[in-house]
Amino acid sequence: xxxxxxxxxxxxxxxxxxxxxxxxxxxxxxxxxxxxxxxxxxxxxxxxxxxxxxxxxxxxxxxxxxxxxxxxxxxxxxxxxxxxxxxxxxxxxxxxxxxxxxxxxxxxxxxxxxxxxxxxxxxxxxxxxxxxxxxxxxxxxxxxxxxxxxxxxxxxxxxxxxxxxxxxxxxxxxxxxxxxxxxxxxxxxxxxxxxxxxxxxxxxxxxxxxxxxxxxxxxxxxxxxxxxxx
Numbered sequence: 527x528x529x530x531x532x533x534x535x536x537x538x539x540x541x542x543x544x545x546x547x548x549x550x551x552x553x554x555x556x557x558x559x560x561x562x563x564x565x566x567x568x569x570x571x572x573x574x575x576x577x578x579x580x581x582x583x584x585x586x587x588x589x590x591x592x593x594x595x596x597x598x599x600x601x602x603x604x605x606x607x608x609x610x611x612x613x614x615x616x617x618x619x620x621x622x623x624x625x626x627x628x629x630x631x632x633x634x635x636x637x638x639x640x641x642x643x644x645x646x647x648x649x650x651x652x653x654x655x656x657x658x659x660x661x662x663x664x665x666x667x668x669x670x671x672x673x674x675x676x677x678x679x680x681x682x683x684x685x686x687x688x689x690x691x692x693x694x695x696x697x698x699x700x701x702x703x704x705x706x707x708x709x710x711x712x713x714x715x716x717x718x719x720x721x722x723x724x725x726x727x728x729x730x731x732x733x734x735x736x737x738x739x740x741x742x743x744x745x746x747x748x749x750x751x752x753x754x755x756x
Contacts, residue, residue, distance in 0.1 A: 566636040566671075566673055567636055568634050568635070568636040568637045569634055569635040569636050569673075569674070570634050570747065571746060571747055572634065572635045572744060572745065572746055572747060573632050573633065573634055573635070573744070573745055573747050574632070574633055574634075574635060574672040574683070574741065574742075574743070574744045575630070575631075575632050575741075575742035575743045575744075575745070576630065576631050576632075576633070576639065576641075576670060576672065576739060576740065576741060576742065577628065577629070577630045577631075577739075577740040577742060578627075578628070578629050578631070578641045578668070578670065578737065578738070578739055578740075579614070579625060579627070579628045579736075579737070579738040579740070580625070580626040580627040580628075580643045580666070580735075580736070580737050581614060581623055581624060581625045581626060581735075581736050581738070582623065582624050582626065582730065582733045582734065582735050582736070583617055583622055583623040583624075583733065583734050583736070584622050584623075584732065584733050584734075585617065585622045585623070585734075586732070586734050588613075588617055588622065588623065588734070589603055589605075589613065589718050589720070589736065590602075590603050590718070590720050596722055596727070599720075599722075600720075601705075601719060601720040601721075601722055602707065602709065602717065602718070602719055602720070603717075603718040604709070604711070604715060604716070604717060604718075605715065605716045605718060606714065606715060606716070607714050607715060607716045607740045607742075608714075609716075610716040610718065610738060610740070614738075626643060627643055627644070629641055630742075631670075633671075633672065634747075635672055635673050635674060635683075635744070636671065636672075636673045637671065638669050638670070638671050639669070639670050639671065640667070640668070640669055641668050641669075641670055642664050642666060642667050642668055643664065643665045643666040643668070643737075644663050644664060644665065645663050645664055645665040645692070645694070646665070661692050661699030661700075661701055664692045664699065664701075665692055666689060666690065666691060666692055666721075666737075667689070667690040667692055667701050668687065668688070668689040668690070668737060669686075669687075669688045669689075670685065670686065670687055670688075670739060671685070671686040672684070672685050672686075672741065672744070673686070675710065679710055681712045681713075682710045682711065682712045683710070683711055683712065683741065683744060684708055684709070684710060685708070685709055685710075685711050685717060685739060685741060686707070686708045687705065687706070687707050687708075687709075687717070687719065687737075687739060688703065688705075688706050689703070689704065689705040689706075689719075689721070689737060690702055690703045690704065691704045691721075691723060691725040691726055691729075693725070702723075702725060704721070704723035704725055704726065705719060705721060705723070705737075707719065711739075711741045712741070713741050713742060713743045713744060714741070714742075715740070715741060716738050716739065716740040716741075717738065717739045717740075717741075718736060718738045719736060719737050719738070719739075720734060720735075720736055721734075721735040721736060721737060722734070722735075
């Protein structure tokens with residue numbers, strides 16, 4: 527009797543251990559794909575018009591509330607582009623926000639557009655550290671790609687954002703991917719991302735850093751015009 531009980535207990539323990547391992551594996555992020563752009567064919571018959579805005583704000587609850595705590599708060603918000611512009615202009619007008627960079631870009635569907643944030647070079651040590659590096663003079667390296675929705679969502683496109691925190695070092699610079707997202711947008715919408723990694727919070731302090739991506743339009747490109755694009 528005791529022998530059977532011991533064998534049953536060991537079998538149950540083994541089953542629990544295996545189940546725990548499976549649950550842990552399912553709850554872990556997929557490290558192989560995080561921080562890596564998905565390779566897709568570039569569609570040279572369609573072009574997207576994007577606008578990227580880097581900004582900071584002293585209002586920690588602007589756009590995305592932190593009432594539950596920074597670690598428990600969301601980091602993404604989808605807005606109508608008109609609402610986004612009005613909100614940001616209001617914060618800027620009251621001295622609560624500052625636009626660091628705004629840039630427009632046109633890219634084919636599936637083509638990666640690099641829209642980086644340049645560093646504010648305040649002293650000679652930072653300038654010297656960044657010389658000769660491909661990350662020279664950057665605070666953030668960001669890649670954005672627009673492609674057709676794979677799920678058939680009508681009038682929506684998938685927008686992939688891969689953003690890296692860049693820090694000046696004695697060797698020139700080091701980048702760490704701290705935001706990797708794919709969201710659905712339709713023309714006229716803005717994706718607002720709060721950059722709240724430990725690296726970014728350490729650098730920004732009490733302020734909050736954001737990057738916003740506005741999908742202005744997606745247009746077909748005539749075959750006759752393809753040869754004129756560099």
